[in-house]
Amino acid sequence: MINIPKVKLGIVAVSRDCFPIELSKKRSNAVVEACKKEKIEIFQVDTIVENEKDCLKALKELKDANVNALVVYLGNFGPEGPETILAQKFQGPTMYAAASEEAADGLIDGRGDAYCGMLNASYNLALRKLNPYISEYPIGTPNEIAHMISHFHQVAAVILGISKLKIFSFGPRPQDFLACNAPIKPLYDLGIEIMENSELDLFEAFNNHKEDSRIKDVVKEMEKELGEGNAYPGILERLAQYEITLKDWMENNLGASEYAVFANKCWPAFQTQFGMVPCYVNSRLASLGIPAACETDIYGALSEYIITCATEIPATLLDINNSVPEDMFNDNIKSFKGYKLNELFMGFHCGNTPKSCMKNAAMKYQRIMHRQLEPGKEPDITRGTLEGAIRPGDITLFRLQSTAGAQLRSYVAEGEVIDVNPNSFGGIGIFAIKDMARFYRYVLIGKRYPHHAGVAFKHIGKVLFDAMKMLGIEDISFNQPENMLYKNENPFK
Structure with missing residues (x-):
């Protein structure tokens, strides 16, 4: 079928600098692996966004890879300013989702507080008058996040098609x-x-x-x-x-x-x-x-x-x-x-x-x-x-x-x-x-x-x-x- 957009998904992991960056890296990698199992093609940005300079690096990677639909993933709490600037500067539909905690024995050094971070992100998105896709319950395991991304792929196709x-x-x-x-x-x-x-x-x-x-x-x-x-x-x-x-x-x-x-x-x-x-x-x-x-x-x-x-x-x-x-x-x-x-x-x-x-x-x-x-x-x-x-x-x-x-x-x-x-x-x-x-x-x-x-x-x-x-x-x-x-x-x- 012609005359409809081809969605190219990209994922950027974000990390608040007072939380372990490794948490976002590990969790983002798990989401990408879950997407592969579901046969969802997604480009993983190398840069983990902690600040505005990281945001600019990530945007360049996305542009160079011709990504037109973006997933912003809170592997931990996330920096509300840079992570929402991503959506503001990115030219295409954006989705936000966050990691759930994995196990009871990881709630000391491995707790990411992304549940809390989504609240801050949503407030900052509103300040910027942005309207990204946020799932009914945007906190999940890698498999659950992959399911959300699959749904977002279809939504993004509509937004991209209308925009052009x-x-x-x-x-x-x-x-x-x-x-x-x-x-x-x-x-x-x-x-x-x-x-x-x-x-x-x-x-x-x-x-x-x-x-x-x-x-x-x-x-x-x-x-x-x-x-x-x-x-x-x-x-x-x-x-x-x-x-x-x-x-x-x-x-x-x-x-x-x-x-x-x-x-x-x-x-x-x-x-x-x-x-x-x-x-x-x-x-x-x-x-x-x-x-x-x-x-x-x-x-x-x-x-x-x-x-x-x-x-x-x-x-x-x-x-x-x-x-x-x-x-x-x-x-x-x-x-x-x-x-x-x-x-x-x-x-x-x-x-x-x-x-x-x-x-x-x-x-x-x-x-x-x-x-x-x-x-x-x-x-x-x-x-x-x-x-x-x-x-x-x-x-x-x-x-x-x-x-x-x-x-x-x-x-x-x-x-x-x-x-x-x-x-x-x-x-x-x-x-x-x-x-x-x-x-x-x-x-x-x-x-x-x-x-x-x-x-x-x-x-x-x-x-x-x-x-x-x-x-x-x-x-x-x-x-x-x-x-x-x-x-x-x-x-x-």
């Missing part, structure tokens, strides 16, 4: 989907670049690729990927032309950024002018790690990208779309494993989900657009969707969104896709999330979220929640159990 991301959008956000329209100022607050373009810019670039020699090769790739699902081979040339157009736009306009996503207007004028539905291309780009959100959903594209960085597998963007009929629920009651009917919903989109995330998939046409644009005719300009049942298994719903008042908020909810035929069209599946009805009412509706949700095809809630905290998002919602009332929830049931 550029969002390309084409066209105004649609009138009938104002929920997708949100202020872009918070993107700059996160360090994200955005390049908003007219649909005419995209149309011109598309037309300039009409005779592109690469089209034939891309068509062959598409034919191979679709296999027996290649129901409309006549549309592949237009789709290939569009895919090449977007890839070239990204390469030619990335500028100072390293990664990019797209948020493109996709209907209804798109079909009449471009002559196809772009969904299949969006699915292919998502498979590469380049989410391309439809309906000019800028924050939807960002949410997909955050998921992709966290999981290193493709994500998708779906409508939280329709309820599950009661007869379907009753006929498949064993498959729903104790879920209530109102904890189920269908996640749907026209055909943008990567083929690898689907149980079955085939090239089809967009039925809703066809009714409007080609009624009673054989599908032509409405061809281009990738449709089928979304594969069953674990999922996480996620979205980062700006309010109308330019405040960032987010939600995370883990669940699953049930292996029951949704008996409908599009890329679609039956989703199950505990306490979904209340989450739907008091988070999605209550906090005015749009209809699009980013979907991760694994349980990744902990990573996404911690990444949002590192980004400074204060409002992070989740599907609260019944004994935990939402704000403004009526307690009289």
